[in-house]
Each structure stands twice: as C-alpha cells, then as structure tokens.
Amino acid sequence: MSDMRQSAGAVEQTFDVRGKRYRMATPPVVDLYSGMVQAWQAEQPDILATAAKACEKLQPSLHGAVWEAALKLAERKPGRGDLETFLNSLAGQAYVLWTCLRKHHGDEFPTPADVEPLVGELSEQRLTEMMHKTGIVTGEAEAKN
Numbered sequence: 001m002s003d004m005r006q007s008a009g010a011v012e013q014t015f016d017v018r019g020k021r022y023r024m025a026t027p028p029v030v031d032l033y034s035g036m037v038q039a040w041q042a043e044q045p046d047i048l049a050t051a052a053k054a055c056e057k058l059q060p061s062l063h064g065a066v067w068e069a070a071l072k073l074a075e076r077k078p079g080r081g082d083l084e085t086f087l088n089s090l091a092g093q094a095y096v097l098w099t100c101l102r103k104h105h106g107d108e109f110p111t112p113a114d115v116e117p118l119v120g121e122l123s124e125q126r127l128t129e130m131m132h133k134t135g136i137v138t139g140e141a142e143a144k145n
Contacts (some may be wrong), residue, residue, distance in 0.1 A: 013133050017121045024100040024130065032099055039095045039112065040078045040086045047074040093119050093127060 027035075055063045061100040078086070086092040091112065097119055098112040109115050115120035118129065 011133075013130065015116060015126075015130060022118075023104040024097075025103040027099040027103075032096070035099060036083060036086065036092075036095060037078055037092065040082060041087065043089075043091055087095060090116060090119060096131065097127070 012024060014021055014023050016022070019129040047070050051066050055066055058066065088098065095112040098109055098115040101109050101115065109118075122130075
C-alpha cells in the first residue's frame with residue numbers, strides 16, 4: 001500500500017458484523033492525529049476545576065502556586081505513551097474505528113461513543129487485523145489491545 005494513499009485517506013475495506021456490511025476508509029493521517037489528541041484531552045480530568053476546589057481549602061498565599069501548576073498541566077500535550085494508552089482503551093479503539101467509518105456511516109455513528117458497541121462485537125484479533133489493513137496500526141506494540 002502506498003504511504004501517499006494512506007495519508008490521503010484513500011485506503012478502504014469492508015467488514016461484516018451481525019449480518020451487516022460496513023465500509024471503512026482510512027482517514028487522512030493529519031485528521032486522525034489531531035482528532036486523537038482532542039479525544040485524549042476530553043478523557044482527561046478537569047485540571048482547572050480541581051485547582052479551583054483545592055484553592056477553596058487553601059490559604060490565599062498558596063493560590064498562585066496552585067494555579068501556576070494547574071495551568072502548566074492543562075496546557076500539556078499528550079506524548080507517545082499517552083496516545084498509546086488511549087489507543088488501547090475502549091474510547092481510543094472506538095475513536096479510531098469511528099474515524100474510519102464516518103465517511104460512509106456518519107449518520108449511523110455520529111460520535112465515537114456510538115461505535116463502542118461495535119468495537120465490543122469485534123474480537124481483539126479482528127480489530128487489530130482491520131487496523132493493519134488500513135495502515136493505521138503498523139507495529140506489534142501499537143496493535144496490542
């Protein structure tokens with residue numbers, strides 16, 4: 001498979017679950033990555049709300065340090081390990097499958113959460129094989145569930 005076709009989102013395949021055929025299209029790599037970062041961030045705890053609660057119980061002289069640390073944490077971007085952990089979660093697997101299905105099944109699956117039952121219907125091996133065929137997952141470590 002051409003890396004150019006994969007990065008442009010031109011690789012497609014079909015699969016069947018519960019007697020229904022689904023058509024997957026590999027999303028453009030940029031869309032997949034930027035959306036994955038946003039999905040990872042949505043899974044994170046609300047750092048600023050936690051800081052606000054903490055400040056309610058602390059002396060005002062400590063508030064500045066709490067907010068400084070909270071802002072630094074809130075601005076943190078996910079590293080490779082964070083994204084690998086996310087990809088191995090149900091939410092991460094659903095996100096990746098959703099990005100592949102939305103071109104042809106966007107009405108049926110408007111959000112990644114709508115794909116979670118479908119992920120549950122697929123075996124780990126089957127899901128990994130599908131991701132390998134589309135080129136999204138390429139390494140053994142990335143293919144683990």
